[in-house]
Amino acid sequence: MSQFISVFDMFKIGVGPSSSHTLGPWKAASSWIQQLRDCQKLEALDEIRVDLYGSLSLTGKGHATDLAILLGLSEVDPEYIPIEDIFIIVQRINIQEQIYFKGGKKIPFLKESITFNKEFLPFHPNGITFRGFCNGEEISMETFYSIGGGFIVQEKDTFEKQAEPDDILFPYPIRKAIELESYCEDENISISAIVYKNELVLKNADKIDFELNRIWQVMLESMYLGCHTEGELPGGLHVKRRAFDIHAKLIKGTSHTNPEDWMTAIRSTKVKFREILKWVSCFALSVNEVNASLGRVVTAPTNGSAGVIPAVLMYYLVIENHEADFEHVKKFLLTAGEIGSLFKKNATISAAMGGCQAEIGVSSSMAAAALTELLGGSVAQCLVAAEIAMEHHLGLTCDPIGGLVQIPCIERNAMGAIKAINAAEMALDVNPKDVKVPLDKVIHTMWETAKDMNKKYKETSEGGLAINVGLADC
Numbered sequence: 505m506s507q508f509i510s511v512f513d514m515f516k517i518g519v520g521p522s523s524s525h526t527l528g529p530w531k532a533a534s535s536w537i538q539q540l541r542d543c544q545k546l547e548a549l550d551e552i553r554v555d556l557y558g559s560l561s562l563t564g565k566g567h568a569t570d571l572a573i574l575l576g577l578s579e580v581d582p583e584y585i586p587i588e589d590i591f592i593i594v595q596r597i598n599i600q601e602q603i604y605f606k607g608g609k610k611i612p613f614l615k616e617s618i619t620f621n622k623e624f625l626p627f628h629p630n631g632i633t634f635r636g637f638c639n640g641e642e643i644s645m646e647t648f649y650s651i652g653g654g655f656i657v658q659e660k661d662t663f664e665k666q667a668e669p670d671d672i673l674f675p676y677p678i679r680k681a682i683e684l685e686s687y688c689e690d691e692n693i694s695i696s697a698i699v700y701k702n703e704l705v706l707k708n709a710d711k712i713d714f715e716l717n718r719i720w721q722v723m724l725e726s727m728y729l730g731c732h733t734e735g736e737l738p739g740g741l742h743v744k745r746r747a748f749d750i751h752a753k754l755i756k757g758t759s760h761t762n763p764e765d766w767m768t769a770i771r772s773t774k775v776k777f778r779e780i781l782k783w784v785s786c787f788a789l790s791v792n793e794v795n796a797s798l799g800r801v802v803t804a805p806t807n808g809s810a811g812v813i814p815a816v817l818m819y820y821l822v823i824e825n826h827e828a829d830f831e832h833v834k835k836f837l838l839t840a841g842e843i844g845s846l847f848k849k850n851a852t853i854s855a856a857m858g859g860c861q862a863e864i865g866v867s868s869s870m871a872a873a874a875l876t877e878l879l880g881g882s883v884a885q886c887l888v889a890a891e892i893a894m895e896h897h898l899g900l901t902c903d904p905i906g907g908l909v910q911i912p913c914i915e916r917n918a919m920g921a922i923k924a925i926n927a928a929e930m931a932l933d934v935n936p937k938d939v940k941v942p943l944d945k946v947i948h949t950m951w952e953t954a955k956d957m958n959k960k961y962k963e964t965s966e967g968g969l970a971i972n973v974g975l976a977d978c
Contacts, residue, residue: 522909
């Protein structure tokens with residue numbers, strides 16, 4: 505089990521709509537092409553076949569997995585590619601039926617080159633196999649698994665190899681919440697401070713600040729774009745964007761030209777009590793509407809749950825503390841990232857493995873702990889907040905209608921954000937010694953629940969809302 509997962513692994517900048525079904529396959533395809541380059545096989549390559557398995561196959565169309573593969577094979581970076589270029593590249597491949605690699609090489613690639621197989625591979629529900637050929641002879645075959653949150657592993661790898669740099673000793677190796685609490689008590693410092701000391705092993709202080717600010721800026725921009733974009737989401741469900749109308753009613757005719765000015769204006773406004781929940785919901789909905797339209801968001805810890813953490817952090821900045829600055833943002837993200845890593849190490853952050861409790865539940869838990877720290881809670885109270893948030897997401901299924909990350913996914917981000925705020929407030933009012941369920945126990949329970957859950961409720965669109973409400977109903 506990994507001793508430390510960086511906050512920059514938990515928060516990845518990428519393209520929607522799914523970290524496991526879009527970002528993961530995208531990275532897997534790019535990784536495979538790079539491997540072919542490294543072993544001097546790319547020049548000989550003249551045919552590619554891709555097989556998707558399990559959840560990647562069952563909901564791959566709705567999650568744009570096939571498009572992600574095209575982009576990954578084309579060797580473009582999901583973190584930096586201009587969003588408008590995505591559709592240009594995909595359209596060119598579909599029309600010309602060719603993949604272009606860096607350096608100018610191109611080979612045929614037909615729609616039939618990607619096969620959707622309903623069977624599941626044994627290691628993980630999200631399996632993908634790449635096969636390369638030269639003159640009809642197979643020269644490469646590699647299987648990858650997209651294990652949630654944009655993390656990928658190859659069949660020959662282990663979770664630990666992917667999540668933790670080799671031979672690095674961290675000052676505070678953390679596997680369980682009880683260990684995290686013990687370190688904080690011994691050092692008399694906060695969760696964010698412990699995490700920061702571990703991060704310094706991997707990056708210098710300036711780099712940490714730069715990257716955390718970049719993550720926050722993408723979160724802020726996704727909220728801004730979602731609040732200022734109207735119309736319907738793509739995919740055939742005809743889901744109307746709701747953040748635009750909610751935001752228009754809240755700002756009452758004012759306008760802004762960039763995310764920073766927009767946030768400043770909201771912070772300078774005296775928000776009425778009855779509007780607080782509307783603002784939080786608006787922030788969360790806006791991010792996931794951007795995500796659902798293949799926009800740029802931050803996995804937190806996944807794309808499907810990308811709206812919870814930005815919404816709760818924005819709540820703190822515009823409602824709780826108008827004087828807050830980047831240091832508060834930094835503490836929030838560090839604390840949230842560590843809580844998310846506890847779930848990844850000891851359970852899962854993949855809906856294909858654990859249902860929606862593994863995505864919205866984990867993100868709500870992360871946000872609750874982080875908010876509690878900023879509101880002055882003790883380390884123990886932060887862990888209580890994380891436990892409360894997850895406890896009340898246990899058993900939450902993943903049953904997206906049409907395989908799209910829209911219904912019920914977008915609304916669930918708003919609900920997860922509200923629960924996180926409520927969990928933080930409840931935790932601040934309790935003596936941690938009186939709490940009966942520690943965070944480690946609820947994480948274990950979540951994992952046991954995930955293993956017992958029927959697979960039709962694990963991002964397959966074969967149960968729940970996905971079969972009781974169809975495209976024809978929308």
